[in-house]
Amino acid sequence: MGILFALVGAGCGSGGRLETKDLLQQSKSLQSLAAEGALLAQDAASGKTTRIYTQEHSSDLFQAASQAEASLKLAETGSALGPQLRQLSVLAGQVSADLERLAIASNEEQRMLTGELEAAARACQEIGEALT
Amino acid sequence: VSLKNILAVALGIFSAIGGFVDIGDLVFNTQAGATFGFQLLWVVVIGVLGIIVYSEMCGRVSAVAQRPVFDLVRERTGFGAGLATLIASEIVNLMTCAAEIGGVAICLQLLSGLPYRLLIPIAVVGLAVSSWVLPFRWIERVFGYLGLCLLVFAVAAIKLHPDWSQVAHGFVPGSHAGGTLMVYLYFAVGLLGAAMTPYEVYFYSSGVVEDRWGMKDLGLNRVTAMIGYALGGFLSFALMIVAAVLFLPNGISPQFLGTPALAAGHVMGQVGLLLALIGVLFAVGGAAIETSFAGAYNLAQFFGWKWGKKERPAGAPRFTLSWLVIFALALLVVMTGFDPVKLTEYSVIFSVVALPLTYLPILLVANDHTYMGENVNGKLANFLGVLYFIVILLIAVAAIPLMMLTNGGQG
Numbered sequence: 001m002g003i004l005f006a007l008v009g010a011g012c013g014s015g016g017r018l019e020t021k022d023l024l025q026q027s028k029s030l031q032s033l034a035a036e037g038a039l040l041a042q043d044a045a046s047g048k049t050t051r052i053y054t055q056e057h058s059s060d061l062f063q064a065a066s067q068a069e070a071s072l073k074l075a076e077t078g079s080a081l082g083p084q085l086r087q088l089s090v091l092a093g094q095v096s097a098d099l100e101r102l103a104i105a106s107n108e109e110q111r112m113l114t115g116e117l118e119a120a121a122r123a124c125q126e127i128g129e130a131l132t
Numbered sequence: 133v134s135l136k137n138i139l140a141v142a143l144g145i146f147s148a149i150g151g152f153v154d155i156g157d158l159v160f161n162t163q164a165g166a167t168f169g170f171q172l173l174w175v176v177v178i179g180v181l182g183i184i185v186y187s188e189m190c191g192r193v194s195a196v197a198q199r200p201v202f203d204l205v206r207e208r209t210g211f212g213a214g215l216a217t218l219i220a221s222e223i224v225n226l227m228t229c230a231a232e233i234g235g236v237a238i239c240l241q242l243l244s245g246l247p248y249r250l251l252i253p254i255a256v257v258g259l260a261v262s263s264w265v266l267p268f269r270w271i272e273r274v275f276g277y278l279g280l281c282l283l284v285f286a287v288a289a290i291k292l293h294p295d296w297s298q299v300a301h302g303f304v305p306g307s308h309a310g311g312t313l314m315v316y317l318y319f320a321v322g323l324l325g326a327a328m329t330p331y332e333v334y335f336y337s338s339g340v341v342e343d344r345w346g347m348k349d350l351g352l353n354r355v356t357a358m359i360g361y362a363l364g365g366f367l368s369f370a371l372m373i374v375a376a377v378l379f380l381p382n383g384i385s386p387q388f389l390g391t392p393a394l395a396a397g398h399v400m401g402q403v404g405l406l407l408a409l410i411g412v413l414f415a416v417g418g419a420a421i422e423t424s425f426a427g428a429y430n431l432a433q434f435f436g437w438k439w440g441k442k443e444r445p446a447g448a449p450r451f452t453l454s455w456l457v458i459f460a461l462a463l464l465v466v467m468t469g470f471d472p473v474k475l476t477e478y479s480v481i482f483s484v485v486a487l488p489l490t491y492l493p494i495l496l497v498a499n500d501h502t503y504m505g506e507n508v509n510g511k512l513a514n515f516l517g518v519l520y521f522i523v524i525l526l527i528a529v530a531a532i533p534l535m536m537l538t539n540g541g542q543g
Contacts, residue, residue, distance in 0.1 A: 025542060032385040039382065040394060048401045049394070052245040053409070057390045064387065125383060 018077045018085065024131045026072060027088055031124035033065045034095045038117035041102050045110035055103045062099035068092045084127050091127075095120050141352060145360045147276025152364025153371075154419035155235040155389070156228070156326035156480040158412065159473055161368050162386045163541065164319040165375025168310045170294070170302030173372060175320045177303060179327025180365035182523070184357050185516045186491055189498045189509065190333050191353040194340035197503045201337040202433035204503065205493040217493065218434050220486040225331050225427035227479035229458055230465035232420035233259070234472025238389045239413035243406075249467070255417075256463045260456060263421050268342045268441035275418025281411030282367050285392070288399040289373040299373060310380070311543060318534040318541045321527045322477070325484035327368070328524070331426035333490060338429040342440050350507065389473060424462070428454035477540055484531040487524045495521055 018026070037058065044054040069092035077085045098113050098120070105113060164172045190201045197204060206214035236255040241248045266274065308316035336357075345353060374395045379386060386392065393412065397405030425441075432439030432451040439451040446452070466472070495517045498509045509517060535541075 028383070028385065031383045032387070035382040036384045036386075036391065036394070039378075039384070039398065043394065043398050048397045049405055050402055053242050053390070053393070053397070053405060056242050056245060057388070057394065060388050060390065121383060 018075045018081070020081060020131055023077065023081055023084055023088065024128055026068065027084075027124045027128035027131065030065070030068055030088060030092055030095060031121050031128065033061050033068070033099070034091075034117045034121035034124060037061050037065075037095065037099050037102060038114050038121060041105075041110045041114040041117060044102070044105075045107050045114060058099050058102040062096060062103070065092060065096040065099050069096045081131075084131060087127055088124070091120050091123055141355055143273070144352070144356045145363065146280060147272045148356055148360025149276070149280060149363045149367070152361060153279065153282055153367045153415045154228075154326075154329070155231050155416050155472070155476045156322075156329060156483075157368050158235075158371065158389065158392060158416075159386075159476045160319065160322040160326045160480060161371035162375040162379070162392050164323055165372035166379035166385055167541070168308060168316060168319065169376040169380050170299050170373065171306070171308060171310070172316070172319055172323060173299065173302035173369060174305050175323040176327065176365055176368045176372065178523070179324045180361055180368070181516075182324070182328045182520045183332060184361045185513065185520055186328070186333055186494060187336050187361065188354055188357040189513060189517060190337040190494045191340050191345070191357060192350060192507060193494065193497050193504065194337040195345045195349055195353055196347060196505065196507045197497075198341070198346070200334075200341050200429060200433050201494055201497070202334060202430045204497045206434050208497050208500065208503075209493050213489075213493075214434060217486075217489040218430055220489050221330055221334065221430055222427055224329075224479060224483040224486050225423045225430070226458060226461055226465070227475065227482060228329065228331060229420055229423035229427070230462040230470070231472050231476040231479050232416050232423060233459075233462050234466045234470070234475060235389055235416035236413060236420060237466070238472060239409050239416065242390050242393070243409055243413070252466050253463060255420075256459050259417060259420050259424075260459050262417075263424070263455060263459075264445055264452075268339065271418070271421055271441070272339070275414050275421065278414035279411055279418055281407045282415055284396045284400065284404050284407040284411060285370040285374055286366060288396050288404065289370040289377075291399045292374060292377040294373050294377045312538075314534060315538045315541055315543050317530065318538045321484055321531050321534055322480050322541070323368075324523070324527055325480040325487070325531070327365075328487060328491075329480070329483050330486060330490040331423045333494065334426040334429055335422045338425070338433075338440070342442055344442075347507075387473060420462075424455040424458040427458045428452075474540070477535075481531045481535045485528050488521070488528050491521055491524055 040054060040057055043049045072085065072089040072092050075085060095117065098116050101109065102113050193204065194200050205217055233252065233255055237248055237251040240251045240255060262271065371392060375386065378395050378398060393405055393408035396408035428451050429439060431454045437450040438448040440448060497503055501508055
């Protein structure tokens with residue numbers, strides 16, 4: 001159990017100095033959250049999900065995106081990676097805000113959020129590709 | 133063969149299918165599909181064949197010796213090795229039980245909208261009351277049959293129109309496009325661990341004694357293990373295919389237990405979504421009961437206490453207290469705020485480390501004429517048993533290094 005807690009503890013760090021690999025991981029993680037949010041928003045707008053499921057699942061996604069946003073805002077990196085870090089930080093804020101709105105959005109807003117979250121996912125993917 | 137017997141076999145198979153998938157299968161199959169597409173389907177085949185080989189073996193041991201496996205483990209391997217096996221299996225059982233309870237609470241949250249932390253104790257009380265009130269056979273049936281709602285993923289997999297030639301390629305070990313070799317191996321180890329979880333064989337072998345199977349039921353044991361687990365394996369294929377078709381192209385890496393249900397809803401609307409959530413709820417709930425019982429079976433059988441659901445709770449007090457304590461400890465673990473998905477990943481990987489301690493004694497006892505008489509392992513059972521034991525040893529050694537090197541499969 002000691003090993004377990006050590007491993008969990010090791011995975012709980014936030015902020016700090018990010019290298020290319022860390023930033024790539026952050027971009028993938030944020031892309032995943034945005035893409036899943038877009039799928040959820042699309043299905044919610046089409047009546048394929050229940051109201052409770054949309055609220056609860058978007059809330060889970062929102063919390064994860066908020067954590068990513070907070071972590072990116074605190075993070076530091078070398079000057080070469082600065083622009084990507086700033087872009088990702090802004091995107092994390094947008095994704096986080098979109099996911100928060102999704103929980104209570106009307107059908108029309110859900111359709112709009114689908115587009116915004118898809119665009120955010122694409123932007124994250126482009127940042128990730130630029131980093132590789 | 134009477135109609136009644138056929139019905140009994142069919143019901144046993146249905147509950148085995150519904151009870152096959154637990155939170156470990158849900159997490160690892162969807163993550164593997166979302167990362168590597170169909171490329172790891174072959175690992176599911178190996179894992180399912182492994183659990184068939186060893187479940188058949190331990191079911192046969194229990195039916196012939198009329199004693200559950202853990203009872204024989206201590207007698208055959210001695211106190212020290214038996215105690216090491218007991219401690220390892222109890223830690224893994226507790227972690228798995230905690231993860232499953234977290235999974236039940238998440239499903240209830242997605243269905244009801246009530247707060248997760250409120251639903252954790254409600255889930256534990258519900259599971260404990262079900263365990264107390266329902267006879268053994270009905271626990272298997274209720275959770276197994278309602279777990280069959282997971283078949284919605286099989287329908288979703290077909291309706292998503294995967295490229296079936298690519299699916300077929302996935303059954304042949306080969307490339308690992310989409311991630312590094314280390315991540316590929318990590319998921320291979322996780323998928324094997326999820327399919328061959330130790331609690332399944334302990335629960336299965338104790339169930340044989342609970343259901344009073346004897347020599348006449350060896351055929352039933354073989355059929356239930358082979359068909360039940362094999363068909364249950366199709367649910368694992370379905371989960372991986374759904375993730376490969378829907379999540380991989382969109383760059384979605386499932387981090388939440390609610391994500392697989394989104395796929396069912398995407399394909400079949402609200403009915404699909406609700407069936408998926410109910411299926412996960414009962415599959416994971418049934419697994420929570422199985423893990424708590426497996427832990428109590430092991431303790432009672434090791435120390436020679438009276439055990440079993442065939443007894444009234446007061447008739448086997450230490451056994452009853454054991455599974456209640458396991459539920460209580462699991463409740464404490466989940467209430468600390470551990471993410472159930474992360475807890476699942478750790479519990480599966482740690483269970484892989486404990487696999488040799490579980491499976492070696494079964495292999496030894498199944499080959500011992502003193503216990504088994506003429507029903508010792510045949511050549512095929514021994515060949516597969518030894519082959520799988522070598523595989524188990526290899527993945528047990530590799531599991532934790534791979535988890536650390538890949539940061540839990542994240543690369």
